Amino acid sequence: RKEVEQDPGPFNVPEGATVAFNCTYSNSASQSFFWYRQDCRKEPKLLMSVYSSGNEDGRFTAQLNRASQYISLLIRDSKLSDSATYLCVVTGNTGGFKTIFGAGTRLFVKA
Amino acid sequence: DAGVTQSPTHLIKTRGQQVTLRCSPKSGHDTVSWYQQALGQGPQFIFQYYEEEERQRGNFPDRFSGHQFPNYSSELNVNALWLGDSALYLCASSIHGTSGRMGTDTQYFGPGTRLTVL
Numbered sequence: 001r002k003e004v005e006q007d008p009g010p011f012n013v014p015e016g017a018t019v020a021f022n023c024t025y026s027n028s029a030s031q032s033f034f035w036y037r038q039d040c041r042k043e044p045k046l047l048m049s050v051y052s053s054g055n056e057d058g059r060f061t062a063q064l065n066r067a068s069q070y071i072s073l074l075i076r077d078s079k080l081s082d083s084a085t086y087l088c089v090v091t092g093n094t095g096g097f098k099t100i101f102g103a104g105t106r107l108f109v110k111a
Numbered sequence: 112d113a114g115v116t117q118s119p120t121h122l123i124k125t126r127g128q129q130v131t132l133r134c135s136p137k138s139g140h141d142t143v144s145w146y147q148q149a150l151g152q153g154p155q156f157i158f159q160y161y162e163e164e165e166r167q168r169g170n171f172p173d174r175f176s177g178h179q180f181p182n183y184s185s186e187l188n189v190n191a192l193w194l195g196d197s198a199l200y201l202c203a204s205s206i207h208g209t210s211g212r213m214g215t216d217t218q219y220f221g222p223g224t225r226l227t228v229l
Contacts (some may be wrong), residue, residue, distance in 0.1 A: 003150050004153075013167075015130030032216075033182065034217065034226070037173065043201055043220040043221060043222050043223050044154065044201070045220070046217060046218075049217065069146070087153055098156045098167055098168075098169050099156045099159075099218070100156070101154045101156075102147075102153050103151075103152055103153045104152075104153050
């Protein structure tokens with residue numbers, strides 16, 4: 001089992017749709033969680049941190065469920081410019097734990 | 112405010128050669144991490160440098176080594192290149208201790224160096 005698993009994708013949605021990305025992690029000692037966005041042939045850019053209390057930034061909402069070891073990202077009212085790969089990131093420092101990226105989920109938003 | 116910078120942007124090498132990649136962290140950042148991203152995959156953690164020492168290391172062989180300088184910039188060296196080393200190499204910088212836990216601080220990425228090994 002991979003340490004961080006994401007929906008394989010790709011997701012193809014029309015403009016204005018709501019889309020949800022899911023991510024699970026295997027190490028219960030994980031401490032910090034993030035969503036990054038990566039455009040084609042570009043570097044990953046921080047989208048938002050993820051907290052147990054939930055985190056909302058405009059059209060984007062991230063949630064963390066520690067009991068289920070599950071992270072989610074919800075995008076409302078999708079825009080063409082949201083087309084990108086979304087990467088789930090899990091970090092920790094217990095027992096030599098490192099920063100682990102998921103493989104990413106590709107999103108295509110179409111007009 | 113300059114972000115993370117990396118050089119060179121592209122590099123072509125042949126098997127068996129050695130390569131050095133360079134990274135300057137974002138202004139005010141003191142920690143540098145290196146990642147390897149193969150096509151269609153998420154970035155894989157190579158190692159992290161803080162206070163000029165390697166603090167954490169991923170599952171990469173000793174052919175991968177690094178260095179951090181007093182000005183916080185960093186180098187990634189790869190010896191005895193082989194075809195499988197072809198990838199985008201990303202550098203990320205962060206401020207040590209902002210999350211209260213080593214290795215979990217928010218990281219900001221540079222544009223990467225695309226290495227092709229022939």
